[in-house]
Every structure is written in structure tokens, then in C-alpha cells.
Amino acid sequence: MDLSNNEKRMLKALHSESSKSWSLDELLASCGWDDQAHVAGAGLALSEKELVSIEEIKSKSWTLGPEGVAANENGLLERRLWDWLISQSEDSRSMKDLQSSEIASKQETGVGVGLLKGLGCELTQGSFVLPESIDAVEVTLVARTSFIEQCSNGASEGDLDGELLTHFRKRKGLIEAVDSTERTWTLTDSGRKIPDSILEERLQVVEITPELLQGEEWRTADFKSYDVNLDAPTPVGGRAHPMMALIERIRAIFLEMGFDEIDGDYVQTAGWNMDALFIPQDHPAREMQDTFYLSNPEEIEIEQKHLDDWTVIHEHGGDTGSRGWGGQYSTDESKKGLLRTHTTVNTIRYLAETPDEPCRVFGIGRVFRKETIDRTHLPEFHQIEGIIMEPGASLPMLVTTLKTFYEKMGYPEVRVRPAYFPYTEPSLEVEVKWRGQWLELGGAGIFRPEVTEPLGCKWPVCAWGMGLERLAMLVLGLDDIRQLYISDLEWLRNQPLL
Numbered sequence: 078m079d080l081s082n083n084e085k086r087m088l089k090a091l092h093s094e095s096s097k098s099w100s101l102d103e104l105l106a107s108c109g110w111d112d113q114a115h116v117a118g119a120g121l122a123l124s125e126k127e128l129v130s131i132e133e134i135k136s137k138s139w140t141l142g143p144e145g146v147a148a149n150e151n152g153l154l155e156r157r158l159w160d161w162l163i164s165q166s167e168d169s170r171s172m173k174d175l176q177s178s179e180i181a182s183k184q185e186t187g188v189g190v191g192l193l194k195g196l197g198c199e200l201t202q203g204s205f206v207l208p209e210s211i212d213a214v215e216v217t218l219v220a221r222t223s224f225i226e227q228c229s230n231g232a233s234e235g236d237l238d239g240e241l242l243t244h245f246r247k248r249k250g251l252i253e254a255v256d257s258t259e260r261t262w263t264l265t266d267s268g269r270k271i272p273d274s275i276l277e278e279r280l281q282v283v284e285i286t287p288e289l290l291q292g293e294e295w296r297t298a299d300f301k302s303y304d305v306n307l308d309a310p311t312p313v314g315g316r317a318h319p320m321m322a323l324i325e326r327i328r329a330i331f332l333e334m335g336f337d338e339i340d341g342d343y344v345q346t347a348g349w350n351m352d353a354l355f356i357p358q359d360h361p362a363r364e365m366q367d368t369f370y371l372s373n374p375e376e377i378e379i380e381q382k383h384l385d386d387w388t389v390i391h392e393h394g395g396d397t398g399s400r401g402w403g404g405q406y407s408t409d410e411s412k413k414g415l416l417r418t419h420t421t422v423n424t425i426r427y428l429a430e431t432p433d434e435p436c437r438v439f440g441i442g443r444v445f446r447k448e449t450i451d452r453t454h455l456p457e458f459h460q461i462e463g464i465i466m467e468p469g470a471s472l473p474m475l476v477t478t479l480k481t482f483y484e485k486m487g488y489p490e491v492r493v494r495p496a497y498f499p500y501t502e503p504s505l506e507v508e509v510k511w512r513g514q515w516l517e518l519g520g521a522g523i524f525r526p527e528v529t530e531p532l533g534c535k536w537p538v539c540a541w542g543m544g545l546e547r548l549a550m551l552v553l554g555l556d557d558i559r560q561l562y563i564s565d566l567e568w569l570r571n572q573p574l575l
């Protein structure tokens with residue numbers, strides 16, 4: 078049996094007279110406590126263990142109200158008036174005499190006259206006439222006075238005279254009712270059977286401290302058990318936003334797979350964002366309604382060498398074996414400033430810088446497209462971009478890399494399907510299985526010669542670009558992409574740590 082020290086002490090006290098019903102005061106005295114909360118607490122715990130039964134007797138008692146306290150000190154109003162009245166000669170018992178006597182205040186006089194009448198006095202032509210039996214009045218007054226005295230210590234209703242109680246209840250402020258409950262504690266049969274030998278009080282350890290463990294006392298101590306099922310407040314401290322946490326995790330995975338991180342600017346030229354990727358200048362995605370073109374800077378310079386190269390490639394394919402897109406290439410179009418529409422612009426610019434060094438690089442960055450905001454679209458979102466350029470870089474290597482990444486993210490089922498991008502051949506769509514459904518998360522492929530040759534790339538380039546928010550929706554189980562950015566504190570607090 079798991080008993081606290083207080084419970085043990087109380088049981089011991091009860092055992093000393095094991096069939097008696099104990100009052101609060103008796104238990105306080107016997108246990109040596111001065112706080113009745115100990116008796117209440119230990120008693121309740123013991124009754125829950127069915128070792129003690131508690132009996133409650135509800136009772137009503139009466140104490141003095143504010144007027145009653147005054148009356149107990151200075152005498153009841155009728156007592157004071159009566160004493161004055163009988164001490165006056167017959168011709169000076171008038172209302173006037175009373176008012177000038179200072180026996181009662183102005184307000185009291187009104188009530189007082191009523192009380193005197195109640196005692197049998199009469200008021201005739203402004204003068205009081207005493208009742209026949211003065212002794213009877215005296216008896217009444219003595220009884221009323223002692224009633225007030227009785228209440229001054231709190232008197233239970235049963236002990237009070239019923240008639241007087243009715244009388245005083247009608248008078249304002251003299252007495253007040255108090256409802257009280259008295260409890261008694263009695264051992265039950267199983268309480269009586271508890272052997273005294275287990276009632277030794279022992280050190281109760283609630284918290285384990287180094288000091289405790291350095292001593293010897295813990296060896297014989299009782300350890301308070303923890304209830305791990307109890308509700309506890311969830312600490313709310315600062316923490317990373319789920320998107321930041323997700324980015325960190327993705328970053329860690331690519332770094333672990335041997336990739337270096339690259340970065341780039343939001344503001345780019347149409348040349349680098351599109352022309353370098355062999356996206357034809359009349360491609361619908363380049364229209365104003367899809368891309369944020371800038372009015373400042375409206376135009377950004379591009380090295381002439383690149384403009385020349387792209388002109389050749391776009392118009393007739395140069396010596397890549399391609400026939401190009403035909404038509405007339407516009408270098409004005411290339412120089413237009415815009416907000417990057419994909420992070421492929423970062424990898425392509427990286428390749429332009431170091432076309433003759435093998436590389437594995439990735440970047441996570443924000444991109445901008447003129448999308449109408451809805452459940453699955455935002456005009457600003459993030460992409461997870463990457464390339465591998467090295468001797469022997471191939472489609473299987475690309476697919477394995479993406480599969481490995483998603484597997485590390487916790488999505489082992491990945492498949493690729495043929496797709497089309499102007500800058501890759503072959504091109505893939507990457508899909509991940511989530512809750513039984515295949516979801517498209519991004520595009521990938523091998524950069525076309527029209528892209529790599531003008532830059533002077535030495536080896537084949539595997540490339541991919543995947544949606545970060547799409548992935549976040551899977552990881553966080555969202556069906557509305559907007560939830561990620563509305564700063565809903567309640568939701569943010571309740572997100573699992575990634």
C-alpha cells in the first residue's frame with residue numbers, strides 16, 4: 078500500500094481508538110498538526126483507498142450581524158429605551174423628551190417607538206404610557222439580550238429559541254445565518270487491519286538532487302512515483318519556422334551526399350533566366366502575364382560573348398547539330414530585367430563560371446511567377462535546384478540521386494516519367510508516393526547541347542528543380558499551401574519538430 082507520511086500519521090492516530098468517529102479538533106491534536114488542510118487531505122486520500130470513511134453533518138448556525146455586534150456591546154435598542162422610559166417621571170415620558178435625551182439617534186427613534194409598542198407601551202398625545210406588567214417586559218428584554226449573547230459565539234440553530242429566532246430574523250442586521258459542515262473520520266474494516274508496522278513515516282523524495290544522492294538517507298526513503306499520463310503544460314519557446322526547419326534538413330541531406338551549396342540573386346535577365354536555357358524567345362511562359370518583368374532595372378547588361386553565342390544557338394543551332402529555333406533572336410529581349418522564375422538560372426550561371434571543373438552543387442531559393450493564389454499556388458515559392466557535372470554523368474545517376482534524396486527525406490517510393498523542358502533531353506518528371514497517391518514534385522533531365530556547348534561545359538550535366546512548398550505540404554500533411562505563410566501562431570506552435 079502506497080501511503081504518504083500524512084496518511085500514515087493519521088492512520089496511526091485513528092488506530093489509537095479504532096472504532097471511534099474522530100472530529101477535526103481531535104485529529105489535529107492527535108496528529109500534532111495545526112493546519113486542518115492536513116486532516117482534510119490525508120483523510121480524503123485514505124477514504125479513496127477505502128481505509129477511512131468520512132461522515133458529513135451539515136448544520137446551520139447563527140452569528141451576529143453588524144447591528145447585533147453593536148447591540149451586544151451597547152445593549153439592544155429596546156433595552157436602552159425601556160431603561161430610559163422607566164427612569165423618567167410620568168410627565169417627562171414624551172416623544173420630545175426622548176428626542177432631546179440622546180438615548181437614541183434620530184433614525185433609531187423611529188424603529189425604537191415601534192419596538193416599545195411591541196413591548197406593550199402606548200403613545201398617547203405624544204406621551205408614552207407604560208404597560209401594566211413591567212415584569213413581563215423585563216422578562217422579554219432579558220431573553221432577547223441573552224439570545225444576542227448566545228449568537229455572539231455562533232449558536233447552532235437547534236440550540237436557539239424558535240420564537241426569538243423568528244423575531245430577530247425579521248430585524249435588520251442583527252443576526253446572520255452560517256451554513257457549516259462538520260466532518261468525522263472513522264476507520265473502515267480494512268483501515269483497522271492495516272498493521273502498525275507499515276505506518277512508520279519515511280523520507281518522501283519528490284525531486285532527486287545531487288545532494289540527496291551524496292547522502293545516505295535516500296536508501297530508506299520513499300520515492301514519489303511519477304504519473305506520466307497526467308496533463309502537463311506544453312512549453313512554448315522560440316523555435317524554427319517549419320519551412321526553415323525543412324530547408325535545414327534538405328540542406329543537411331545534400332551536404333551529406335557530397336554537394337556544395339550555391340546561391341544567386343532574385344533579379345536576373347531574361348537572357349540568363351531563359352535564353353541560356355534555350356527557351357525560345359516566343360515561349361508562352363515568357364509572356365508578361367506569367368513573368369514579373371522589372372521597370373527598374375528595365376535593362377541589364379550581359380557580356381557580348383554570351384549574347385553572340387545565344388544568337389547563333391537560337392537562330393540556327395551553331396555547331397551543336399541542332400537547327401535552333403529559327404527566326405530572329407533579339408538581344409534587347411535578353412537584357413530585360415526580371416524576377417527569376419526558376420532557380421535553374423543559378424546552376425546555369427554557375428556552369429558558365431566554371432565549365433571545366435566537375436561539380437555537384439545544389440541551392441534552395443525563392444522564385445517568382447505570376448500565379449493567382451489558391452490552395453496549391455503562390456506567386457512566390459521555393460525550389461530545390463541541383464546539378465551534377467562530371468565524366469559519365471547520366472540519366473541513371475540522376476534518377477538514383479533524386480531517389481536517394483527523397484528516401485532520406487522519408488519518401489522511399491519515387492518514380493520518374495517522361496516530360497518536356499526546352500533545356501533538357503531526356504526530360505523527366507519526378508513523382509513521390511504519398512498516402513497511396515503519386516504526386517509530382519519536380520522536373521529533371523540532362524542539359525541539352527544547346528545549353529552546355531556555348532558555356533563550354535566539358536561533361537554531361539544532370540539537372541533538377543523541385544518544389545519546396547509541395548514537399549512541405551507532404552511533410553506537414555497540409556492541403557492548403559497558404560497555411561505555410563499566414564503566421565498562424567497556434568498552428569506554428571503545434572507543428573512537430575522536423
Ligand code: PHE
Nearest residue numbers: 419421520521522540541542
Ligand atoms: N526549372 C524547371 C521548373 O521550374 C525544373 C527543372 C530544372 C527541369 C532542371 C529540368 C532541369 O519546373
